[in-house]
Amino acid sequence: MxxxxxxxxxxxxxxxxxxxxxxxxxxxxxxxxxxxxxxxxxxxxxxxxxxxxxxxxxxxxxxRITEPYKLASKRFKPDKTLVKIKDLTIGGEEIIVIAGPCAVENENQIMKLAEIVKKSGAKILRGGAFKPRTSPYSFQGLGEEGLKLLRKAGDEFGLSVITEIIEPSHFELIEKYTDIFQVGSRNMYNYPLLKLLGSSKKPVMLKRGMAATIDEWLMSAEYVLAGGNPNVILCERGIRTFETTLRNTFDLSAILSVKDKTHLPVCADPSHAIGYRDKIIPMARAAVAAGTDALMVEVHHDPDNALSDGPQALLPEQFEQMMKQIKAIAEIIGRKI
Amino acid sequence: MxxxxxxxxxxxxxxxxxxxxxxxxxxxxxxxxxxxxxxxxxxxxxxxxxxxxxxxxxxxxxxRITEPYKLASKRFKPDKTLVKIKDLTIGGEEIIVIAGPCAVENENQIMKLAEIVKKSGAKILRGGAFKPRTSPYSFQGLGEEGLKLLRKAGDEFGLSVITEIIEPSHFELIEKYTDIFQVGSRNMYNYPLLKLLGSSKKPVMLKRGMAATIDEWLMSAEYVLAGGNPNVILCERGIRTFETTLRNTFDLSAILSVKDKTHLPVCADPSHAIGYRDKIIPMARAAVAAGTDALMVEVHHDPDNALSDGPQALLPEQFEQMMKQIKAIAEIIGRKI
Amino acid sequence: MxxxxxxxxxxxxxxxxxxxxxxxxxxxxxxxxxxxxxxxxxxxxxxxxxxxxxxxxxxxxxxRITEPYKLASKRFKPDKTLVKIKDLTIGGEEIIVIAGPCAVENENQIMKLAEIVKKSGAKILRGGAFKPRTSPYSFQGLGEEGLKLLRKAGDEFGLSVITEIIEPSHFELIEKYTDIFQVGSRNMYNYPLLKLLGSSKKPVMLKRGMAATIDEWLMSAEYVLAGGNPNVILCERGIRTFETTLRNTFDLSAILSVKDKTHLPVCADPSHAIGYRDKIIPMARAAVAAGTDALMVEVHHDPDNALSDGPQALLPEQFEQMMKQIKAIAEIIGRKI
Amino acid sequence: MxxxxxxxxxxxxxxxxxxxxxxxxxxxxxxxxxxxxxxxxxxxxxxxxxxxxxxxxxxxxxxRITEPYKLASKRFKPDKTLVKIKDLTIGGEEIIVIAGPCAVENENQIMKLAEIVKKSGAKILRGGAFKPRTSPYSFQGLGEEGLKLLRKAGDEFGLSVITEIIEPSHFELIEKYTDIFQVGSRNMYNYPLLKLLGSSKKPVMLKRGMAATIDEWLMSAEYVLAGGNPNVILCERGIRTFETTLRNTFDLSAILSVKDKTHLPVCADPSHAIGYRDKIIPMARAAVAAGTDALMVEVHHDPDNALSDGPQALLPEQFEQMMKQIKAIAEIIGRKI
The missing domain is CATH 3.30.70.1140 (Phospho-2-dehydro-3-deoxyheptonate aldolase; domain 1)
Known part of the structure; x- marks a missing residue:
């Protein structure tokens, strides 16, 4: 000081x-x-x-000269953290694509989408079973049934799976089924939840809070790291600003500035940042061009009837097109997808 | 639509x-x-x-023409909600002052502060037992011991008590001791917690999230109301903006604009909004002048050694001075303290 | 450094x-x-x-240890600046009220409003002759004719006058008629204009830019001060944040935080911050309770037919009521109106 | 309505x-x-x-159903506007790169940089002669001498030139030398300046204000269009948010959302958005990947001794590398550089 x-x-x-x-x-x-x-x-x-x-x-x-966090800091651990999920590595040369529906809705839906995203090159299947919805009257997820279906779809198509945890009491249940825990932006400050995830051996994808500074984001990662779990992936998903035309403001430069401070890998989620299907592909391309380590997008084959966030889900053919373009961009910057 | x-x-x-x-x-x-x-x-x-x-x-x-919430809306229930805690009413003519330390630290501290705030006219004693701290290395609260001491101090000095709940598993424990549940800004989007509080008979003070719009704030209130608990008090405690000189930007006009939409009473918390002791009194006066229904401030007799947020705690003599001034201002606008 | x-x-x-x-x-x-x-x-x-x-x-x-400004800094000049306009002083014990219409519309209007605001205790008459309107299709002001009428109304009722300058080429014209130059928030970064005002002997009221930090605001003041004009009054008029329910977010605590850094007096303008008549009185009370040195509000006797910003103008009877209340609040904090 | x-x-x-x-x-x-x-x-x-x-x-x-602007609206004019500068077209298939120093400093500097940026494929040379600096004590530009040197360098190397105008009185002077007028973010609300530019035959690049909404930005464009000048290029250059790690938050998605509303072409300026050289290349790639029509970056061969904004200027070899990468990205999305 x-x-x-x-x-x-x-x-x-x-x-x-x-x-x-x-x-x-x-x-x-x-x-x-x-x-x-x-x-x-x-x-x-x-x-x-x-x-x-x-x-x-x-x-x-x-x-303040010393940073408020320690384990999350590059000064403390200069080498990049590589998060391993089975044979995948997040944080290395390969940019990992995570795709799937916002929520698991039924077996047919998740099996179909797993097949679709796998075919175009996704490595991890996403799908919510417990949804933190702004409205108490909205669909809140299938619960354990959703977890089972997600796991089944992942296993069937050779995809790892990621799903969101929204309260500590679900910890053991979700750990049984998932490969990666997702902590949503609404729970970035949920310290009891983060402490618990620190006790897991499974990786945690920590989304940035809607108005969280870079330092607060890393402090939340510190909660997980301090609990003994070194496998944290940060995820930028849009911040709240005065600009309300789109769902949020996609803070792509945060991918770069957070890497100045931490060794942890970073993912980008254009679907939640933007909120409208027609702009997801350009922003996914931008995220890859900017240097993200992973990319998460929502895909749905029947978004008009999706039970949540249909308007921001890519159609299967859009996802395929996106994958082709970002593969080519990855090569230009010396990475691969 | x-x-x-x-x-x-x-x-x-x-x-x-x-x-x-x-x-x-x-x-x-x-x-x-x-x-x-x-x-x-x-x-x-x-x-x-x-x-x-x-x-x-x-x-x-x-x-959208219809609001996304119903029970929280003035269109649905035009009459002001009066929240009763024993013989107190929040939302009526009287402006209720809530005061006490950030965290309960030990018996001597909380008894002393209860005496001090009671003497100057506070009606409710605040004190955290479970603290959501940005850093995992900071004091996290005394837990149940803190709840017991808070209750004891309240009973001793005839003050109702309010304390924060940060995770669903503490619900029964805290309900046993507190008169009002406080939901902090970091948990405004913690829907599992809000659902649970909907099942309580005790009032809930719901702080606005750091970047929550008025509608999101009311949607979170809707979670509690939809669970069957009609006693929600909203609390403005500063929002995050581009301006970083103080801890947050105290959005005093939100007290007025939220009342355009809801029948629920509103509290103002200048301590967390501002973060520095010397500016709390003027902003407390401003909150009363603007029309708040309740005011919450932190007070500590030895803030240099406080275990959390000492810099924003008023000294006892400052609290006394504040109370004199806000009483006089309340009268000018036809209310009382 | x-x-x-x-x-x-x-x-x-x-x-x-x-x-x-x-x-x-x-x-x-x-x-x-x-x-x-x-x-x-x-x-x-x-x-x-x-x-x-x-x-x-x-x-x-x-x-950075040294501040980027010098003349505006309290470290450089610890004594409060008192800005004198004839027999008035802004920055002393008295809180000066500035009132009048958004724009001068015709002789009858400005004479009537001058009489009204004078009667209730305003000391300075406001009225725009050159208006910076968001739309090129909106009323842009009466120009010199407006200046003449403003001056005439001020002289008739013993009020000093303030009017906005929006471009350097109007400097000599406006200086001839006004007592105070107003620089609007849209021109806070208009450095050529600020340099020119530095050459005037007349005070300058510098509104904070919509997203200006405290330091940028003081840097703009520095442009005027560095030109040789020590008479700058700062004016908080609402900032742009994620919250869009009202016109802007009234950053009342900026009145306090800017005074930590500067010796210049501060004015508050709730009309532009809030944008809706019914909330101006409470926020005017709040501004006085918080410690502003001056208060600027818009008043109109026929706001439905006002040529600009009618919805935020107080009616004459509201202005009178506001004046009574803020006089009483001023006394409570040891000041007067 | x-x-x-x-x-x-x-x-x-x-x-x-x-x-x-x-x-x-x-x-x-x-x-x-x-x-x-x-x-x-x-x-x-x-x-x-x-x-x-x-x-x-x-x-x-x-x-409001009708937009507040008309000429800038896609509803009014569905066809994309193509802005022509000599043989260049902004808004077509080709992505135009604008490069050069922040400010023209001397003949040697601008000639050298013109040569460098031309060689790597830039089509337009930038360079400020009148600089709007936050501090009155900073270098304010060479004035007319700077304009002459910029013109000379452009002519020598077959580059069109762009330079900033900061006050109406410079209009005729600058029009004599420049091919495009640049209006900086600080002047986006400078309506007298915009009106004047509406009378010019030369294109205007209008940077978005630091906290300007998409609609305000288009309203400012409307001022130029309403004056009779149809050649407006919009430029996103970073907005002000709660995040202060970098100079601003680069709102890349604004490139997409503004195009939903307008027919005008859009440029992206990562240099001002980011502020630090090492992050300009990734964000330039991202801007191209996202679909910008033009890209503006600052380049300097001796940035440590640059008279303004040296830290955000790319070195010549970085500029060359950037050009190679963005050319390849442009091809992937069916455009060219």
Whole structure:
């Protein structure tokens, strides 16, 4: 932590600030410039609230130097994390495509979609069984039946599967069926859930909260990592801004800026970011061109009758077209799909 | 729902749109203007996804007329909801002040603060026992011990108590001790938790999510109401914007705009919105002047050693001063504290 | 500027960083901690682009210590600026109320409104003659004729006047008639205009840009101050956020946070922030309760036929009621109206 | 405009609403549903303020059907606008690359950069002569000397040129030298400037304001179009959000959503959106993959000594690499560079 003090502050007051810093447990190094005294306060604990120092009389400004997270930080672990799911690796040269319906609706639907996405090159099948819906009157998912069908479809077509967890009490049930836990943006701050996922051996895909800063996102990853689970995949899925034409604002540059800070792999989800089918393909291409490690899209063969988020699901032929284009783009940037 | 169609669209296409609307279960009234055909689609279900209509070929624009919530709506229930906690009423003429520490730390602390806030006129004692902290390395609350101490302090000084619930599994435990459940902004979208609280007889204070629109906030209230619990108090506690000088941006006008739509009472929490002690008093005055039904502030007699959020806690003498000023302001606008 | 370097960086690379800093003209003080080396780089120029340092290899983080503005800063001039307009003072004990129509429409209108606002206690009359309208098809103002009428109404009723300037070529014309120049939020970044206003002896009310940070707002003030005009009043008028229920989000706490950094007085404009008449009074009360130095509201006796922004204009009787309430609130906080 | 009225509203009140609408000049069509009466109010003027109707007693909701702009709208002119600059076309199959320094600094610099960007395939040379700088103490551009050098460099290397205009009084001067006028994001709401540009025969590149909605952006384009100049190119350059890690949030999906509404071509400027050189290439690729019609990037051969925005300028070899990659991506999506 760096504490800036006005050079004209009486010596006794400067000493009082240093005293306070010592009381908070810091070692203080002082260097005096032309206008300011800079106090380097070393030994800050990750959970320390720097507002405590901002409010000491005579303090002009305070900056945190150490990041508030540790295990998620590139400074702590410079090598990229490779998340392995069976024979797949997320975070390596290959860009992994995750596809499937928003929600598992019935056996016929999920089997059909598994076949479709597999054929075009997806490696992981998505499908919700417990849905966090904005309206209490909307379809809330098939529950365990949905998990079984998802697993069956994955096994049948040689796809790993990912499904969302929305409350701690579902943990054991979902762990039995899924290969990857998905934590949705609405649960990015659900710390009891994240702690529990820290105890799993299965990877966790952590979506960014709708208005989460990069640091908050990594703090949530830290909850999982601190619990002993190193396999976290971050997922950008659109943020909330003043612009409301589309569902959210797809913050593609976050894929790049989060990688400046962390070793964890990053996925992009244009379906939730955009919300309208006709714009998903261009934004999927953009995500691959920007350098994502994985891509998640929703696909449905009968979106008009989908029980949730039909309007943002790609049609099978659109998915196929998308896959062709992003494969070609991946090659241009030295990666593969 | 109102569907706008271009007047020059071929008749067959217009009929196709009407067909689709009928298939979705709508009754359609058509009126033809100079440039547009307006289709009134009546009978929309609360959970209907209007993007399905936006994407029909030839549709220029779609507007939802019915609100996505029902029980929370003023159109459904025009009379103000009065939430009763023992002999207190939130939503009436009196503005209820809720005060206390961020977290219960030990018996001495909570007893002392209960005495202090009672003396200056608070009616409800706040104190967290389970804390949702951004960092896994920060103090996470005393758990049941904290609940017991909070209850004891409330009983001793004749104060009702409010405490936060952060996961469904704590429901029975917390219900035993608290008078009001608090749902923090990080859990506004935690639908499994909200459903559970719908089954309680105890009131729920629902804080607005950091980037939640007014409608999403009311949809979350709808989860509680739909479960059978009519006692919901909304709480504005600052939103996330581009402005980062303070902890959040206190959206005081939301107190007014949410009341245009709902019959539920509204509380304001300047402590979390602002984050710095020296600005809490002016913003508490502003909240009362703007017309809040309740006010929640954090108070601590030794904030430098508080285990969480010390920098935003008022000192006891500041709390006393605040109470004097807001009492006088309440009178000016025909209310009382 | 503080530059943070990893302690494990090879000595030669650290020296290279110091060399670069020297080349940029900085004096460097080095202090070595447990994990980081902190370089205090002294002598930063206000216009220096700190990204240049962020991008040097081995640099972990960079913080600016000196503010990017000087004349606007409280560190440079700790005493509050009192802006005098004839016998009025903005920034002192008295809270100055500025009222009038959005636009001057005709002689009858402005004379009538001047009389109304004067009677209830306003001290300054507002009225636009050149309007920056979002639509090219909207009423754009009466031009010089409007200025003459505004001046006449002000003189007749003993009110100072304020009007907006939207382009440099109007400078001399407007200066002839007005007592205060208003710079609207759309022109906060209009630096050629701000430079010109720096050459005037008349005060400038600088509205905050719709998405301007506190620092950018003060940088724009700096343009006026650097031109030799010390009489700048800042005006908060609502910011753009994800919340669109009202016209803007009224950032009342900005009144407090900007005063942490500057000596300039601050005005609040709830009319533009909120946009709907029925919510202006509560938010005007809130602004006074929060500590604004001046308050600007729109008033119209026939808002349905107003040529611009009628829906946000208070009716005369509402203005009178507002004045009574804010006078009483001002007294509670030791100020007067 | 569609006006929604409660079905239970007394008949006399409904008639009063219809009367008011008639007085505002609307033709009213009424259709009565189960819960609501829908009034289609036809003949709305582009500049009409719908808040006037929202505030009539008994009105539940109001929706604008006609867009607030006309000439910029796809509904008015369905065919894509092709902007021609000599033998170049923006908006066609070819994606035009615009490159050069942030500011023209001296003859050697601009000649060198013109040569570099030409060699790698840029078609238009950029370079500022009048710079809108946040700080009054920063380099403000070379003025006319800069324009002359830019023209000379363009002519020498067969490149068209673009430069920014920041105030109306520079109009004739800049028109003499430039091929395209650039309006920066800070001036998107500078209506006097836009009106003037409407009188020019030269194309205008209109950058989106930092917090401008899609509709506001098109309204600003409407100012130019309404003045008689049909050659407007829109440019997305990053918006302001809660996320501050990078300079702005690059809203790539705006390229798609603005094209839903307008026939005008769209450019993307990753340099200003991102602010850091190392992330420009991936975001340039993303912009091309997403479907931009033109791409503008900053290039500098000696960015450490650039007089403005050096940190976001690509090095010549980076520019060359970017061009190779985006050419290949353009082909994949059926376009060319």
């Amino acid at each position: 760096v504490v800036v003090v006005d050079k004209n502050l009486p010596q006794t007051k400067v000493e009082k600030i240093i005293d306070e810093l010592n009381k908070f447990g810091f070692d203080v190094h002082k260097s005096t410039g032309e206008k300011y005294i800079i106090l380097g306060a070393l030994g800050v604990q990750p959970g320390f609230d720097i507002r405590k120092v901002k409010m000491i009389e005579g303090v002009v400004d305070v900056f | 109102v569907v706008v169609v271009d007047k020059n669209l071929p008749q067959t296409k217009v009929e196709k749109i009407i067909d689709e609307l009928n298939k979705f279960g709508f009754d359609v009234h058509k009126s033809t203007g100079e440039k547009y055909i307006i289709l009134g689609a009546l009978g929309v279900q609360p959970g209907f996804d209007i993007r399905k209509v936006k994407m029909i070929e030839g549709v220029v624009d779609v507007f | 503080v530059v943070v370097v990893d302690k494990n960086l090879p000595q030669t690379k650290v020296e290279k960083i110091i060399d670069e800093l020297n080349k940029f003209g900085f004096d460097v003080h080095k202090s070595t901690g447990e994990k980081y080396i902190i370089l205090g780089a002294l002598g930063v120029q206000p216009g220096f682009d700190i990204r240049k340092v962020k991008m040097i290899e081995g640099v972990v983080d960079v913080f | 569609v006006v929604v009225v409660d079905k239970n509203l007394p008949q006399t009140k409904v008639e009063k609403i219809i009367d008011e609408l008639n007085k505002f000049g609307f033709d009213v069509h009424k259709s009565t549903g189960e819960k609501y009466i829908i009034l289609g109010a036809l003949g709305v003027q582009p500049g009409f303020d719908i808040r006037k109707v929202k505030m009539i007693e008994g009105v539940v909701d109001v929706f």
